[in-house]
Amino acid sequence: MEKPQVFRVNSPQVVSETIDGEVVIVNLDKGYYYSLLKTGAYIWSGIERHLDRDSIVVELTRTYLGNVEEISTAINDFLDELQREEIIVLTTELISEHPNEIVEMGEKQLFEKPILEKFTDMEDLLLLDPIHEVDVDSGWPNVKTA
């Protein structure tokens, strides 16, 4: 039987903060900035709670409406992408004592594929005026479109 795969945030080179449902992440070694919303942010909370890969899938299939197989594939792809970006790493030390705590969301919402939004041209983005040169509806680091 395969060992459960548990992840941890690749700290100290990766730091994150959750702001109003959005997870913002920075890889301090590379300077890259990432953003997770909705299901991506939910999966992140599972990682922070040290849920193993299968438990994250189970929790999201219970929380969201959708085809179980599609949800499972999307989550696994997403976790692989987070690993490739060196944002999370596998760990053998941390296993959640309270797996599958369902977050109350009222009525079940339709599952949306998690997206890892990545910004690499940070030197330019840091020079942006965060009031005048950004998209009014989404704010920095989203540049105002002409």
Next chain:
Amino acid sequence: MINDILPIYQLSLCQKLLLQATLLQGERAMQAWDCWQSLIDIENLDPSSNVLLPQLYKNLLIHDVKHPYMARLKGIYRRNWYANQLRLKDLKIILSYLKDDEIDVIILGKASFGSYPIENCRSIDSFRLLVQEKYLERANQKLTAVNWQEDDPTPKTLIHLQGHLFWAIPQDHIDNLVWHNATPDWSDRLGWRLSVTDQFLDSCTRTFFKGHSQQIYGIADVMILIQNSSNDIDWMRLVSQAQRYQMILPVRNMLIILQNILKPSVPNWVLPALWQMPIAHAEWLSYKILADDKRSFWQSIYAHSVRPLNYFGTKLRELKQTPFPGRQVLKSLLKVR
């Protein structure tokens, strides 16, 4: 015109409302926010107000505010958070270098608020580091060795390395007191943190020091110290140290502003005690006075009227150190003859 001669600290209505919307809770905060956002254009804010926007965003979020400005405020917060993470990483590297050489550092200024909820609400544009005077030169050499150049014309981040925080005689004793009251708990014991009382004093002096441009974040910093660490503020010590270090005026200014705008919980005796203390001549010259403080205004005018005599004296001493040009003129005249 008088402001040029006698720097006066005056908050605009919008700045007062911004402080209230940023630092208060509940209905008072929301009333201030409603009023502020109706009066301002976010695209034309004064630089001093801009500094508070990340913290304003955090408070609005707590109050579940929905407003078209929120997206941009969130963006400002994100940018600030991202930039600060990179700067804090640099700071941790610096502290590790110095720690390896057994040089302890107290982190001052915007990077000092590590454990407070405003950690990511101030833009850390420079590092103010306090080391013991005897290690100052060694710390400087150590940092220069790792490419922190004194004369770098385009530094991305500045380090202000200092050996003293407060000035009084005997200086060694004052320096030791600062270290005695500090705690080694900044970021996994990499650095030290000032006692809350010393942090309070430092914020007051920097807010009202004449050489600095008017900033309102210092007021917010002190308010946060009171809100989060009121039990750690030694008010007796604060008042006595303010007197000893000749910092009565900035502390008094701060408490008057806080009382008028934010009404924090401060022991009743503190402000009257500060009003009774005589203020040294140097204080009137060093710190800004509040616009509506008539008594301080006249005292400060008097101090300034005495200052030109001192300045004249300094200029005369400078002249003595340089060769007297008249003699050269005389020599050339003699040669001609």
